[in-house]
Amino acid sequence: MLRAATRLLRRGGLAAAGVNRIVAESGAPKGSLYHFFPDGKDQIAREALAAYAERVAARVRERLEPMMGDPAAVVRGFFAMGAEAARRSDYALSCPAGAVALDLEPDDAELRRACDGVFARLADELVAVLAVLPAARRAPFAGLMVSTMQGAYIRARAARSLAPFDEAGEQLALLVPTLRATTTQGNRR
Amino acid sequence: MLRAATRLLRRGGLAAAGVNRIVAESGAPKGSLYHFFPDGKDQIAREALAAYAERVAARVRERLEPMMGDPAAVVRGFFAMGAEAARRSDYALSCPAGAVALDLEPDDAELRRACDGVFARLADELVAVLAVLPAARRAPFAGLMVSTMQGAYIRARAARSLAPFDEAGEQLALLVPTLRATTTQGNRR
DNA sequence: GCGTTACTAGACCGATCGTTATAGAAACCT
DNA sequence: AGGTTTCTATAACGATCGGTCTAGTAACGC
Numbered sequence: 001m002l003r004a005a006t007r008l009l010r011r012g013g014l015a016a017a018g019v020n021r022i023v024a025e026s027g028a029p030k031g032s033l034y035h036f037f038p039d040g041k042d043q044i045a046r047e048a049l050a051a052y053a054e055r056v057a058a059r060v061r062e063r064l065e066p067m068m069g070d071p072a073a074v075v076r077g078f079f080a081m082g083a084e085a086a087r088r089s090d091y092a093l094s095c096p097a098g099a100v101a102l103d104l105e106p107d108d109a110e111l112r113r114a115c116d117g118v119f120a121r122l123a124d125e126l127v128a129v130l131a132v133l134p135a136a137r138r139a140p141f142a143g144l145m146v147s148t149m150q151g152a153y154i155r156a157r158a159a160r161s162l163a164p165f166d167e168a169g170e171q172l173a174l175l176v177p178t179l180r181a182t183t184t185q186g187n188r189r
Numbered sequence: 190m191l192r193a194a195t196r197l198l199r200r201g202g203l204a205a206a207g208v209n210r211i212v213a214e215s216g217a218p219k220g221s222l223y224h225f226f227p228d229g230k231d232q233i234a235r236e237a238l239a240a241y242a243e244r245v246a247a248r249v250r251e252r253l254e255p256m257m258g259d260p261a262a263v264v265r266g267f268f269a270m271g272a273e274a275a276r277r278s279d280y281a282l283s284c285p286a287g288a289v290a291l292d293l294e295p296d297d298a299e300l301r302r303a304c305d306g307v308f309a310r311l312a313d314e315l316v317a318v319l320a321v322l323p324a325a326r327r328a329p330f331a332g333l334m335v336s337t338m339q340g341a342y343i344r345a346r347a348a349r350s351l352a353p354f355d356e357a358g359e360q361l362a363l364l365v366p367t368l369r370a371t372t373t374q375g376n377r378r
Numbered sequence: 379g380c381g382t383t384a385c386t387a388g389a390c391c392g393a394t395c396g397t398t399a400t401a402g403a404a405a406c407c408t
Numbered sequence: 409a410g411g412t413t414t415c416t417a418t419a420a421c422g423a424t425c426g427g428t429c430t431a432g433t434a435a436c437g438c
Contacts, residue, residue, distance in 0.1 A: 147343070147344050147357055151287075151340035154290045163332070179363070220416040
């Protein structure tokens with residue numbers, strides 16, 4: 001059921017993940033939804049996002065850990081993962097956290113934090129596989145990668161093209177030598 | 190009325206821009222909606238996106254053209270614009286095209302193209318103000334900037350922080366020297 | 379066996395969705 | 409003024425939304 005919720009969230013954000021559609025697509029028992037998720041839709045979305053965070057973090061580590069010695073390869077590999085997800089779903093599936101974040105009403109504080117948690121979890125994983133970079137550079141660069149990945153999902157869907165992923169991977173990889181060369185004391189401003 | 194539609198799209202994507210909410214918030218005559226927009230919600234969204242594209246392109250040019258000689262300043266200025274929009278709306282308003290793109294059902298071909306048009310228009314404007322860069326580098330870098338901006342909107346909203354904009358601006362600015370130095374024949378792969 | 383709890387089916391609620399229909403007011407042409 | 413077109417108000421449509429409720433079955437402790 002959480003799996004169906006995640007897929008619908010990835011497809012069209014909060015709006016597409018109606019409770020009726022979730023139970024319909026999941027084939028799960030319809031009456032038991034509010035038994036396991038007493039708080040309703042918000043709780044489903046929250047837990048789906050939390051589960052997604054762990055799953056995607058694990059996949060990132062599994063796939064990028066072998067390239068730890070070559071940060072540029074890590075960058076390219078990261079965006080290749082996004083491209084693959086987009087291609088395999090014919091541009092239907094994006095990151096659920098991104099889709100939800102843009103659907104948020106200002107009062108959905110918990111859901112907002114759940115989205116933030118996904119990004120934070122992802123950035124942490126990237127920091128780990130970017131260990132070769134100077135310490136002070138890792139976190140901002142990981143954040144940049146996460147942001148760019150979210151945007152690439154958006155643009156890829158709009159253009160029905162994988163170019164945004166390739167574009168992002170190639171160019172952010174170009175940034176790696178600069179990040180390696182610059183020591184902490186050499187930071188701009 | 191298009192203005193109200195745009196604001197609602199920026200706030201929460203297609204789902205938040207219900208026709209009733211549009212007429213309510215716009216104060217516009219309620220009965221006349223389907224007189225001016227016979228195709229209904231899709232048409233409103235399409236025209237709102239088209240109008241937004243022109244407006245944001247004009248603002249980008251107006252604000253960044255003075256810095257054309259310094260691409261790094263252009264980059265920082267671009268993301269400062271995003272940060273300002275997010276800050277002024279208390280993280281409520283993002284790019285409508287991004288929000289709509291992640292809400293799209295696969296059959297909304299026209300709306301998808303409208304989103305793509307916004308990104309293309311924006312990238313074109315960035316290419317124009319990045320004229321100092323080598324020609325072959327401009328378009329991909331402009332695309333990267335657009336993608337990263339979309340992602341920064343997402344992460345800023347999730348984190349309720351402007352850090353993603355600063356992060357993006359600072360680091361993409363670091364990429365400028367590399368792009369300037371590398372000639373066309375020096376392209377990787 | 380029984381009693382209790384965990385779970386499920388499905389109808390049902392009011393609200394809101396996008397859209398259409400009807401009918402009346404405003405504006406315009408001559 | 410009369411007639412025509414343009415616009416507006418309001419009600420209503422069926423569909424779907426998130427959520428509740430009741431009745432019932434399945435599973436378990438004892």
